[in-house]
Amino acid sequence: MRVMVERFDVAEERLSCFGISPAHWRFVFEILRQRPDECACPVLTWPQRCVLLLAVAGVSWWLWRDAVTCLLFINGCLIAFYLFLIAYKFYVIHVSLGHPRELRFTQAEIAALRDEELPLYTILVPLYRETESLPRLMQSLRQLNYPPDKLEVLLLLEEDDVATQEAAAALALPPFVRKVVVPNSQPKTKPKACNVGLAQARGKYLVIFDAEDRPEPDQLKKAVLGFRRAPANVVCLQAKLNFYNQRQNLLTRLFTTEYSMWFDLYLPGLSHLEAPIPLGGTSNHFDTERLRQLLGWDPFNVTEDCDLGVRLAAHGLATAMLDSTTWEEACSALGYWIRQRSRWTKGYIQTYLVHMRHPLRLHRRLGIGASIGFHLVIGGTPFCLLINPFYWLMTLSWFAFRWESMASFFPFPIILWALVCLFVGNFVFVYSSLLAAYRRGYYDLVKYGLLVPAYWVLMTIGAWKGFLQLLYKPNYWEKTRHGLDLEAAASVAPAPETGR
Amino acid sequence: MQTIPMTTGRQGVAIFLAFFALGVAAAAFTGYPEGIPCQDAVVRCGIGEDLLAGLTRGRQGLVGSLRWAPLPTLAVLPLLKVTREAPLGLAACAAAAGAYALLCAFLNSWWARLRLPGALRLGALLAFFASPAVQGHIARGSSDAILVLVGVGTVCFLIEWWETDELRPLAYLSLLLPLGMATRYQFGLIFVVVLLAVFLHLRLRRRGHFYAQGTLIIVGTPALYIAALWVAANWLIMGEPFFFLRGLPWQTLRAIVQGGHMSASLAERICSAGSAWLTLVHEGCAWEVLVLPLLMALAGWAGARVFRRHPRIGALPCVVVALLILCLPESGTSWREAESTWKMARVVRQLETTDSEAAILVSGYRGHDMRYLASPALRARLEHTISVYLDEALRRTRGKRLYVIVPPPRGLNRWEDINIKFQTLYGRGTNFALYERSLDDWQLWQVVRIDQP
Numbered sequence: 001m002r003v004m005v006e007r008f009d010v011a012e013e014r015l016s017c018f019g020i021s022p023a024h025w026r027f028v029f030e031i032l033r034q035r036p037d038e039c040a041c042p043v044l045t046w047p048q049r050c051v052l053l054l055a056v057a058g059v060s061w062w063l064w065r066d067a068v069t070c071l072l073f074i075n076g077c078l079i080a081f082y083l084f085l086i087a088y089k090f091y092v093i094h095v096s097l098g099h100p101r102e103l104r105f106t107q108a109e110i111a112a113l114r115d116e117e118l119p120l121y122t123i124l125v126p127l128y129r130e131t132e133s134l135p136r137l138m139q140s141l142r143q144l145n146y147p148p149d150k151l152e153v154l155l156l157l158e159e160d161d162v163a164t165q166e167a168a169a170a171l172a173l174p175p176f177v178r179k180v181v182v183p184n185s186q187p188k189t190k191p192k193a194c195n196v197g198l199a200q201a202r203g204k205y206l207v208i209f210d211a212e213d214r215p216e217p218d219q220l221k222k223a224v225l226g227f228r229r230a231p232a233n234v235v236c237l238q239a240k241l242n243f244y245n246q247r248q249n250l251l252t253r254l255f256t257t258e259y260s261m262w263f264d265l266y267l268p269g270l271s272h273l274e275a276p277i278p279l280g281g282t283s284n285h286f287d288t289e290r291l292r293q294l295l296g297w298d299p300f301n302v303t304e305d306c307d308l309g310v311r312l313a314a315h316g317l318a319t320a321m322l323d324s325t326t327w328e329e330a331c332s333a334l335g336y337w338i339r340q341r342s343r344w345t346k347g348y349i350q351t352y353l354v355h356m357r358h359p360l361r362l363h364r365r366l367g368i369g370a371s372i373g374f375h376l377v378i379g380g381t382p383f384c385l386l387i388n389p390f391y392w393l394m395t396l397s398w399f400a401f402r403w404e405s406m407a408s409f410f411p412f413p414i415i416l417w418a419l420v421c422l423f424v425g426n427f428v429f430v431y432s433s434l435l436a437a438y439r440r441g442y443y444d445l446v447k448y449g450l451l452v453p454a455y456w457v458l459m460t461i462g463a464w465k466g467f468l469q470l471l472y473k474p475n476y477w478e479k480t481r482h483g484l485d486l487e488a489a490a491s492v493a494p495a496p497e498t499g500r
Numbered sequence: 501m502q503t504i505p506m507t508t509g510r511q512g513v514a515i516f517l518a519f520f521a522l523g524v525a526a527a528a529f530t531g532y533p534e535g536i537p538c539q540d541a542v543v544r545c546g547i548g549e550d551l552l553a554g555l556t557r558g559r560q561g562l563v564g565s566l567r568w569a570p571l572p573t574l575a576v577l578p579l580l581k582v583t584r585e586a587p588l589g590l591a592a593c594a595a596a597a598g599a600y601a602l603l604c605a606f607l608n609s610w611w612a613r614l615r616l617p618g619a620l621r622l623g624a625l626l627a628f629f630a631s632p633a634v635q636g637h638i639a640r641g642s643s644d645a646i647l648v649l650v651g652v653g654t655v656c657f658l659i660e661w662w663e664t665d666e667l668r669p670l671a672y673l674s675l676l677l678p679l680g681m682a683t684r685y686q687f688g689l690i691f692v693v694v695l696l697a698v699f700l701h702l703r704l705r706r707r708g709h710f711y712a713q714g715t716l717i718i719v720g721t722p723a724l725y726i727a728a729l730w731v732a733a734n735w736l737i738m739g740e741p742f743f744f745l746r747g748l749p750w751q752t753l754r755a756i757v758q759g760g761h762m763s764a765s766l767a768e769r770i771c772s773a774g775s776a777w778l779t780l781v782h783e784g785c786a787w788e789v790l791v792l793p794l795l796m797a798l799a800g801w802a803g804a805r806v807f808r809r810h811p812r813i814g815a816l817p818c819v820v821v822a823l824l825i826l827c828l829p830e831s832g833t834s835w836r837e838a839e840s841t842w843k844m845a846r847v848v849r850q851l852e853t854t855d856s857e858a859a860i861l862v863s864g865y866r867g868h869d870m871r872y873l874a875s876p877a878l879r880a881r882l883e884h885t886i887s888v889y890l891d892e893a894l895r896r897t898r899g900k901r902l903y904v905i906v907p908p909p910r911g912l913n914r915w916e917d918i919n920i921k922f923q924t925l926y927g928r929g930t931n932f933a934l935y936e937r938s939l940d941d942w943q944l945w946q947v948v949r950i951d952q953p
Contacts, residue, residue: 098509431721434717443711447713
């Protein structure tokens with residue numbers, strides 16, 4: 001491990017050029033030093049590779065000896081997995097619908113906060129090729145309802161991103177905004193930059209915002225109240241994410257229903273069940289010191305947010321949902337959307353593999369309920385996307401050609417479970433999209449939830465791209481392009497006609 | 501309405517498990533070894549067993565009739581596997597027990613949201629569950645239990661949504677509506693009333709075009725989906741997308757529209773049609789069983805509304821209604837005691853005396869009754885199908901005489917395929933069958949075949 005860490009070292013002279021102390025730089029890869037088992041470098045450990053090889057060999061031998069029985073067994077297992085996933089998702093949504101799960105505060109409670117009692121709050125904004133987004137970012141930061149003298153904003157810029165550095169220099173930055181330039185080094189990822197910022201953060205609390213984010217102005221105050229009210233083991237508050245360009249095109253409409261389902265229905269339910277929360281990549285509010293104790297983000301994981309959510313749970317800590325929204329830009333171009341989705345899938349698989357290095361220890365720490373959530377959400381989500389096309393093809397083939405040979409892989413009761421998955425499961429997933437759009441108050445988008453099956457096809461394409469990239473470029477960060485939205489200067493649209 | 505702590509969720513699970521176990525135990529011990537289900541249970545279990553055996557008849561029985569809607573059969577299906585060795589109909593009894601147990605768990609949760617005290621809630625539910633009416637339903641395995649569950653749930657969620665505008669009751673209301681239709685077609689009346697209530701609510705609230713649109717999509721999507729599934733299943737299994745609707749008296753509507761040449765006046769035709777359709781409303785659906793549980797649920801709601809500051813007093817109305825239900829005697833008869841079963845038993849006894857080499861085609865859902873009453877020897881001769889395909893029956897019974905047993909086209913038998921496909925067979929005959937004899941009010945016809953043995 002010592003040799004591995006040295007690969008990522010940067011010479012002290014270079015660090016001093018960027019105003020980064022050696023101790024701060026050392027912190028960036030501290031997780032690799034102290035807890036290499038929690039780091040996605042490498043993605044697979046040698047024991048995992050051996051287990052995988054043995055599994056492949058075993059299945060291959062069985063296929064050779066008795067292909068029908070082997071495929072039947074695999075099919076049965078996959079159908080059972082789908083059933084569990086459907087039942088779990090239905091249960092999570094039922095829990096979420098039944099009781100409000102987010103930390104909510106009235107305007108009176110927020111107004112009662114006095115500026116003097118507010119702690120210093122650090123905002124980390126990792127930036128890479130974000131020249132178009134910078135002006136909007138500054139506007140959003142200025143609109144935050146938090147005393148400027150209690151704010152510390154660190155713009156995390158990359159050494160080789162001269163354009164964004166120049167754009168930042170050209171702006172009249174408020175006094176609470178400071179630029180931090182991260183030396184060009186591998187891995188070139190957002191979590192590495194965030195660790196640089198975390199090492200230097202002075203605030204009691206810390207939050208990540210992306211370049212295009214528009215948080216609700218009182219979000220920081222709500223987070224302060226949230227940390228006061230939440231139990232002691234809550235070290236992270238996740239605000240909800242949604243999009244300000246929901247109606248730009250069909251892709252953004254579908255993306256919005258998905259995000260609404262995730263942040264308004266699914267994560268609150270998971271939070272109540274104390275399952276590991278796959279954090280959103282932004283608007284995560286942390287207790288800074290406790291985040292440092294956790295050694296920050298994994299710089300090698302391309303969904304560092306998801307990984308951190310699991311790591312929090314594995315260390316007996318918790319995430320709560322905050323009833324505040326940050327508005328982002330939905331990726332409106334299909335090509336960039338697929339790249340973004342591929343990174344998310346790749347990251348989920350990375351996270352799952354990392355945390356399954358010591359499965360017994362993980363399950364002991366999480367407990368049964370949270371373990372089930374971990375497997376179904378973190379592992380099940382990408383797995384489902386990868387195997388879906390096979391079942392779509394089988395279903396279409398059966399209806400089109402009525403191949404009798406297919407019946408041998410669906411004996412009773414597997415055929416019964418498969419029919420439940422097909423007719424009940426798909427309905428649950430589609431209907432939850434309708435409910436999510438309705439709950440968010442996007443009544444005009446409810447009907448687009450019916451098109452979600454087509455959206456799943458796109459998700460699967462992105463998932464396969466990510467899976468394949470995991471094999472040859474596991475730590476490569478697919479940068480999401482921003483600024484594609486048409487209404488660059490539009491203000492945030494409040495949720496009309498809320499259904500609450 | 502208040503949100504409730506999760507302890508009530510755990511209470512609900514405990515109530516469900518406890519009441520379910522009690523209900524099944526009571527049904528098993530009071531019924532054992534005779535088994536005293538109702539005809540509904542016999543037919544549902546019969547279809548379920550055919551499904552588990554992978555028979556075409558099972559798939560046809562599941563989807564092929566609006567009268568025998570699929571949800572109660574699906575509810576019985578998983579329990580059939582467990583109760584294979586048990587007396588007839590225990591699976592249906594268990595399904596009924598499950599439905600009532602779920603209803604009790606639901607009412608506990610609903611009343612808790614109304615802030616009714618826990619002890620009084622549980623007392624009312626115990627009285628209700630232990631009542632002769634409920635225990636009778638469970639012992640007979642009647643799928644009316646599912647109707648009660650869905651009906652009470654629908655009304656409660658409608659009220660909750662009307663008051664709170666929350667998504668949760670709207671979602672569950674929307675899911676229950678098509679489930680009700682898949683239990684009893686008569687639930688369509690409730691469906692229409694609920695839809696009218698939704699339209700009225702949207703009109704009164706005036707929250708904009710998209711709010712109304714979104715709400716209607718939420719409400720309508722489950723119903724349209726289940727309807728589409730049912731139609732698709734009929735298309736795939738029965739060969740005709742609307743096969744399951746054939747038992748409805750469409751001819752009365754045609755008579756109104758096209759019957760200008762008929763001697764009856766328009767008013768008489770309308771009355772006749774109205775009578776036929778009204779009969780449908782009552783046939784096979786015990787509306788009265790829905791009234792009292794609904795009254796009990798609403799009594800709790802009304803009490804909580806009137807006595808907001810005195811929850812204990814507010815809980816008294818539902819306790820009173822529950823005690824009233826407890827005092828009411830059991831109504832309804834078991835399958836073995838029913839007149840229709842006696843008649844069927846007489847028909848079966850007469851069938852036993854027919855040519856032992858001949859096959860007997862029995863079509864439709866009544867065939868399940870017949871199979872259970874028949875001796876093993878007779879059962880082996882029965883060709884039981886849901887939908888009548890004479891060519892197939894002739895092919896399967898090549899070299900044998902083939903008879904068709906035809907029930908009178910009245911009441912439940914009106915829905916049987918033999919009376920729909922061959923409307924003149926009973927009483928007047930057709931060109932492919934020769935009258936053999938009458939067995940009570942059933943008729944035995946011999947199918948004419950060129951390879952007559």
